[in-house]
Amino acid sequence: MRKAEKLAGLPPYIFAQLDEKVYRLRESGVKDIVDLGKADPDHPTPxxxxxxxxxxxxxxxxxxxxxxxxxxxxxxxxxxxxxxxxxxxxxxxxxxxxxxxxxxxxxxxxxxxxxxxxxxxxxxxxxxxxxxxxxxxxxxxxxxxxxxxxxxxxxxxxxxxxxxxxxxxxxxxxxxxxxxxxxxxxxxxxxxxxxxxxxxxxxxxxxxxxxxxxxxxxxxxxxxxxxxxxxxxxxxxxxxxxxxxxxxxxxxxxxxxxxxxxxxxxxxxxxxxxxxxxxxxxxxxxxxxTDFPETNRKEYQRRRDYAMDKFRSIGWDVHKPDATVYLWVPVPQGMTSLDFANKLLDEYRVVVAPGNAFGQTGEGFVRLSLTTAYENVVKGIDRLCEAITKWRTS
Incomplete structure (x- = not known):
């Protein structure tokens, strides 16, 4: 079928691609994937x-x-x-x-x-x-x-x-x-x-x-x-x-x-x-x-603070966010954003969004979302820091 030429000029929607890759992994029996890629709040609607x-x-x-x-x-x-x-x-x-x-x-x-x-x-x-x-x-x-x-x-x-x-x-x-x-x-x-x-x-x-x-x-x-x-x-x-x-x-x-x-x-x-x-x-x-908005903020801040402390412990310079549910994390030198994201998923079972999905200036970074349970944030950040420590010296 002939598609509109306009579609060819669109960049791929990275979040749909990430969903598809994670879906295929899970369908093949891979478990224990930590998804820090998309911002879908883990807590239910009130x-x-x-x-x-x-x-x-x-x-x-x-x-x-x-x-x-x-x-x-x-x-x-x-x-x-x-x-x-x-x-x-x-x-x-x-x-x-x-x-x-x-x-x-x-x-x-x-x-x-x-x-x-x-x-x-x-x-x-x-x-x-x-x-x-x-x-x-x-x-x-x-x-x-x-x-x-x-x-x-x-x-x-x-x-x-x-x-x-x-x-x-x-x-x-x-x-x-x-x-x-x-x-x-x-x-x-x-x-x-x-x-x-x-x-x-x-x-x-x-x-x-x-x-x-x-x-x-x-x-x-x-x-x-x-x-x-x-x-x-x-x-x-x-x-x-x-x-x-x-x-x-x-x-x-x-x-x-x-x-x-x-x-x-x-x-x-x-x-x-x-x-x-x-x-x-x-x-x-x-x-x-009610106290719902403040409770929400405190939980996200708890997740942010764990991540920032962990990055500091390995000497990785990450900008501390004042707001939102995201961390903007530089990738190891010599790796592209997409290479790092794919390697992280394949070897450490952690999903992150490559920075170039947000524009060319995002190259060299990945975006992490804190909209998953605290224990998953801990697990994902620990694995991410392990990967950074390994790949920045290899």
Whole structure:
């Protein structure tokens, strides 16, 4: 069968490849594989959320098509949460839209604003959906390098004038996947000035706003003066409430941008199943006000701290993340990211994501996810450190 030529230009989706390789190993009888490759929370969704889904799914009134923008009930409650969490007022009728997970919105925003000749600024390394959305929209990706030397912040001054003139969208993500860093307030202010001067829309991926450590609470992009004028922020229930498979998120911000996203989504999907929206409201109204978020953070921090202590014990220089569920780990000299990931799986039965899956600047690193049980983190990190110690001297 003849495939669309466009598919040939897409890089392979590394997480699907990892899943397939692990599946084949397990089917062949291999056991004791530690998966640090993908960010799928190991703890269950809170009982109150599950119960609300069950109750509302049983009501025939919720079996109809939902509103494309999301129910006003959901939007009002998530706007209320946003005000409580960030101190930002958003109009639930005009400045909020429900999403089938934040990934959907981050992909579709490019379809709303890019066409051939337009540019999307994408961090490198970064979540693949940014680049993929730009690609499918027919735009051109300009990669903004994130390195330890620039504190994993894009150097806006280095972007060529010719690129800036054609740029419509800029994607940013802090707390950052995969590096785990936070952006200083002064940098966000610089981004807003840059966007205003160049008439660029900022798409701020805030997926990890509730997974932070040592009291370093992330701020919303819309908290900053001018933020709502130039941008839209995306959040997800996946990590905050262990709801990865539920596919629920939202976007907040500039009314015109939200409406443009709505136009695209109304042609592609039929909205979020209403009972899932009701369950999301329960998560915001009940679960978020309990000790659940802090308990979640403490558990992830326990896992992070074990890993960092172990890396220090072997003298391996790993950046200590301030937030997210990830570790960004350099590979031994002389090995590529993919070589290291494959060798680690084959010889030590540990799954990690090769850094070049997130962009060329990710070469030389692997991303580890801490979304598995503590004992698995211990086992996986111990094996990883054993491998590093062996291969860095061989």
């Amino acid at each position: 009982d109150a959320v599950v119960k609300r889904l069950q109750e509302t799914a049983a009501d025939p009134e919720n079996h109809h098509y939902p509103a494309f923008r999301g129910s006003l009930f959901f939007r009002e409650h998530i706007a209320k949460w946003y005000k409580e969490r960030f101190g930002v007022n958003v109009d639930p009728e005009k400045e909020v839209i429900a999403l089938i997970g934040s990934k959907e919105g981050l992909f579709h925003i490019s379809l709303a604003y890019l066409q051939q000749g337009d540019v999307g600024l994408v961090p490198d390394p970064s979540f693949p959906a940014y680049n993929d959305g730009v690609f499918f929209a027919g735009g051109e990706t300009y990669r903004m390098k994130l390195t330890r030397e620039n504190h994993y912040l894009p150097d806006l001054q280095s972007i060529p004038e010719e690129i800036k003139k054609r740029t419509q969208l800029m994607f940013l993500n802090y707390p950052n996947n995969p590096t785990g860093v936070l952006a200083p307030d002064t940098y966000i202010q610089e981004v807003i000035r840059f966007a205003q001067e160049n008439r660029i829309i900022v798409c701020y991926d805030h997926a990890y706003c509730e997974i932070y450590y040592d009291g370093k609470k992330p701020r919303s992009f819309l908290e900053f003066e001018g933020g709502k004028d130039v941008g839209v922020e995306f959040i997800t229930f996946s990590k905050t409430f262990n709801m990865a498979g539920w596919r629920l998120g939202a976007a907040f911000g500039n009314e015109e941008i939200i409406n443009s996203l709505l136009v695209v989504q109304s042609h592609i999907n039929s909205g979020v199943f209403s009972p899932i929206q009701f369950a999301g409201v329960t998560a915001l109204e009940q679960v978020w006000h």
